[in-house]
Amino acid sequence: MSAQDLINAKALLAGASQRQPHEIPDDASVTNFDGWDSLSHMRLIMAMEEKIGRELTPEAVVDIACLSDVAKYLT
Template identity: 30%
Template sequence: MNEKMTEVRKLAAEVFNASLEQVPPDARFGSVPGWDSLGHMRLLMLLEERYRITISEERIRAFLSLRAIAEYLGGGEKG
């Protein structure tokens, strides 16, 4: 597991008030307690703040898995 995925998992666990074990690398929207629409927005807001990025509405809808988020943060285009 790469460093970016580990960071994303830790942030997700913090936002969803879950243990790291409850937030596996293959976690998807709705598969983790707390990852509902409100939790999703809280996670994305934290990512924007932490990484000083702006996530477009299109990306918000596309970020339905931790893997997609980690890949984006690991070097994909920003926006």
């Protein structure tokens, strides 16, 4: 995962969780970042799909649980 991948992932999670990118820790996950709730998760997946221009596979959807997962599926 490149530094740019992480920046892109943080930007999407920040938008989805209505936080600023600098508030998103590098190791943010569904279990340790309180801004990542069920609704922000839904917004995040939709924003990812808009960014990559296609629907994520069901396997990808169930895999995403941390910031590095977000970066992985953006590339």
